Amino acid sequence: MLGAHGVSHMEQTRLAMGLLWDLWYGDIPGWVPTYKNLLAVNEIAEANALVDDDQENGELHFDGESFQLGQERLVKLSDQAVALANAGDYIGARKSIGMALHTLQDFYAHSNWVESLVQKGAANQIYPGLGYPNTMIYPLDNKARTCENCRATTAVFCGDCDDNLKTIGLTSGYYSGEPKFKKISSAKCSHGGPFDGSTTYDLGLIDSVIYVGQGINKDSSTCLLSPHRSLHIRAAQIAIDATKDWVNARIYKRLPQLQSDYLFGKEYKDGSLLDPGAPTLYDLLISSIQPHKRDLMSRATALDHNMHTVAMAENVHEHGKALLRAKVGRNSKLYPVQIIQDGVKERGSEELVDDYGWRETALATGGHLITVPKDEIMEAVALLDTISRPNNNEILSIAVTGPDAKIDPEFVFPIDSSLKSLVVTTSGATSFEILNPNGSPYELASSAAGTEMRRVGNTIALSLNSTTIPPPGLYRISLKAASNYTLSISGESDLSIISFYLAEAGGRPQHRAFFPIQSLPIAGEMPMVKAHVNGNFTDGKFEFRTKEGALIASQDTVHREVDSEEIATMFYGNSSAIPEGDFMAYLTGVNDDGNTFQRAVPMMISSSKLRLTVPIIQRMVVGEQRKVTIGLTNLNSIPDTYEVFAVDSKDSIIEVTRSNIELKPGETGSFDVNFLPRMNSTIGMTEVVIGAKGRATKGNMSLQRFVLEPKSNPILYSRIRYHQYANETEQLIERLMMGMKR
Structure with a gap:
């Protein structure tokens, strides 16, 4: 749905989730929706809207009377979301919910359920059993006449379609480009709108009017896009009610309370890493994380800690680092990645091992490369708890590398009244000093409660709470550093x-x-x-x-x-x-x-001057092969050879058809990536990176996430209690008007 011309899918989702928050948590004194809720709901809403990038599978939109397959999809995705949430894959669960909600909401915009309610004079009603495993919906006969052409009017592209429906039986419009649901007869309804090739247009003027086809969609409130635009708001209202009902019954109530709270953003696991019995830093961090939170990538491990990501760094191929960046998100990621490396060979030694390029990854994600000697393992764990706090907001994030770095630099940063704490972290500097707005040193009450200073390996962290944080004003921080240093200033705040x-x-x-x-x-x-x-x-x-x-x-x-x-x-x-x-x-x-x-x-x-054209990958099914074609355009002023690659977190890629592509300035090329997820693959969220690295110029990468799904199975006949037929819709509405659910 087009938000500028009505209530979009994303808006419907957010409105429904707001009603659910009141239902679930409204009785908790002082509890109000927070940014955590918005983060969770945004993931659901964006996954919802992205379903519109798939215009080949009609059941995703309940197009072409695809009621059986659409119903099975909703049941499958609800079961999948519950399973993923129980396994701790909350991002994968939210994506599954979002994809299902798009289909659920499209039922009301693309079918004639709302028109049938109007015809019977009924109040708003959600379709009973939609998305529930005990119900199956059967379509009308292929020969049943459902629509006729709209009457032409003097409004350009906008015909009079108020009376084009010829049935009260349940039907939905056909949309061109969906091969499994091609329109078989002109007597069937079209989706409608100027982009639907299944409807008929005569672009020649006939008596100053334009002839339009037989569409019934209510996606928007504009006649150019939606022939039944007058019912858009009512369809959106019912879709919001249906969203609220389905999420509550099919997801929330089927999960333990804690998993529901994590899934919808009321709470976040902080995942304490403290384990005194672990003999090494690597074992310490691995052993204290539940198996579903581990992701082994060529001897590098990434895990969540207070909404940050911590990586234990070893010598990993650059593609593994790209995968880590994909794992923590695109440029909407708001929490840094801390890179932990056993960097000192012996206690007291200044000799550091090769960082294997992890410094670059730390810089790119706003974190620090923390090199730690083996005898400071426990101090490193405490350091993580200091710098990786769940509600900290970055105020200043600095990274400097190379011989041209300014010696002993100073940086200005503000402290405002909304800050409840302050954390200063630097890696690579030997010391730092905070200066007051008047230039005098800020005196740290190091022995006072609320002041904490930690020095571990190459990293220093200062933590101040609400009693020791400086008053609002513009401050400076002075570092003792030469090159290759990072600086982060953060604090807890509602802003x-x-x-x-x-x-x-x-x-x-x-x-x-x-x-x-x-x-x-x-x-x-x-x-x-x-x-x-x-x-x-x-x-x-x-x-x-x-x-x-x-x-x-x-x-x-x-x-x-x-x-x-x-x-x-x-x-x-x-x-x-x-x-x-x-x-x-x-x-x-x-x-x-x-x-x-x-x-x-x-x-x-x-930024890059190589354009990558990558189709959005929403979902894949285990055991099913899929080819994705990638386009490249060289926007540089010089020719270059690009080394292409693809890597994913579930080892689903079986072939990249080319290893390198030569492109002149302005020239375009392509390569294919073939996926075949293994039958024993873990179901859930998959991170995938597709990229091209230039030999003479900078390359580009596409970072995506898709849900790996099990093979689809039809709803078991034994689970179906209610068999609802499209030609019995009138009787169904009458029963609903009498207050009966079935």
């Missing part, structure tokens, strides 16, 4: 960036929405920026800065949304021209108390 990403349009032409770009942005282009900010402030603006902290551009075209329907403030608009190289996004402004504030998105954004 926080929930999400930030560069976006591109996706979805069916009449359902366009903006989603995070799948690959590195192209230098010089101006993609859409979308962001959500939690908390109260009077003024705010996004900026692009270098990783060293220098201002690149102020994002004057990224505007604040005044009347957002969400619990957070939304920013949107086109960015300034994407700079070449690496950069970061910052939000600066003034809070409600008049204090200057600053927040950083720690994930570094890297």
Whole structure:
């Protein structure tokens, strides 16, 4: 659905989830939805909207009277979401829920259920049993006449379709391009709209009118896209009720309370790593994590800790590092990745082992490369608990490498009244000092409760709580460092960036929405920026800065949304021209108390001049082979040879058809990636990276996540209690009007 012309799929999902929060948690004194809820619901809502990128499978949209397959899909996805949540794969579960909700909501926009209610004079009713395993819905006979052509009017492209339905029996429109559900007769309904080839248009003027086809969709409130536009709001209202009912009954109530809270964002596991009996750092971190949280990637392990990601680093191929970046998310990731490495050979030795390129990964994700001697293992665990706090917001994120680094640098940062704590972390510096706004040193009460200083290996962390944090103002921090250092200043605050990403349009032409770009942005282009900010402030603006902290551009075209329907403030608009190289996004402004504030998105954004064209991979099924064709366009001014690769976290890739591609300036090429998920693969979320590395110029990568699904099985006949036939819809509505569920 097109949000600009009605209530979109994402809006329906958010509205329904808001009602569910009140139902689930409204009786908890003082509890209100927080940014955690919005993070979880955004994952569900985006997975919902992305279903529109698949226009070949009609059952995803209940098109073409695909009621049996659509019903089986809803049952399968609900079972899958519950299984994934019970296994701790909450991201995979949310994606499964989102995909199911799109299908559920499309039932009301694409079928004539709402029109049948109107014809019988019935109040809003969700279709009984939709998405439940005890019900099967059977379509009308192929020969049944369901629609006739709309009457032409003087409105261009907008015919009078109010009376084009010829049945009260349950039907849905056919949409061109869905091979399993081709329209078999002109007597069947079309989806409708200018992008539907199953309907008929005569673009020649006949008596100053244009002839239109027999569509029935209610996707939007504009006649250009939706022939039954007048029923759009009613269809959306019923879809919201159905979303609320289905999520509550088919997901929430089937899970233990704790898993439900994790799934929908009320709580987050902090995953304490403390295990005194572990003999080594590697074993310590591995042994204290439940098996479903482990992800072994060529002798590197990534795990969640207080919403951060911790990686134990060894010598891993660069493709494994790319996979780690995919695992922690695209440029919407707001929590840094801490890289742990056994970096000192002997106690007291200054000789460091090769970092194997992990420093670059730490820099790219806003974290630190923490090199730790073996006899400081327990100190390293305590350090992680200090720097990886679940509600910390990045205020300043700096990384400097190379011989040109400024010696003993200073950086300015604000402290505002919303901050409840402060954490300063640096790797590579021997010491640091905080300076007051007047330039005098800030005296640390090192012995006072609320002040904690830790030094482990190459890393120093200072933690201040609400009693020891400095008052609001502009402060400076001075480092004793020469080169290869990182600096992070963060603090707990209700004023926080929930999400930030560069976006591109996706979805069916009449359902366009903006989603995070799948690959590195192209230098010089101006993609859409979308962001959500939690908390109260009077003024705010996004900026692009270098990783060293220098201002690149102020994002004057990224505007604040005044009347957002969400619990957070939304920013949107086109960015300034994407700079070449690496950069970061910052939000600066003034809070409600008049204090200057600053927040950083720690994930570094890297630009490219190689355009990758990668189809969005939503789902794959074990045992089923799939080919994905990747396009490359060289936008550089020189020719280059690109080494191409693909890697995924479940070892589903069986072939990349080319190893390298030579491209002249402006030239385009392609290669194929063949997937065949193994039958014994673990079901759930899969991270996949598809990339091309230039020999002379910078390459590009596409980072995606899809759900690996088991083979589909029809609903067992023994589970079906209610057999509902499309030609009995009138009687079904009458029973509902009498207050009977069946």
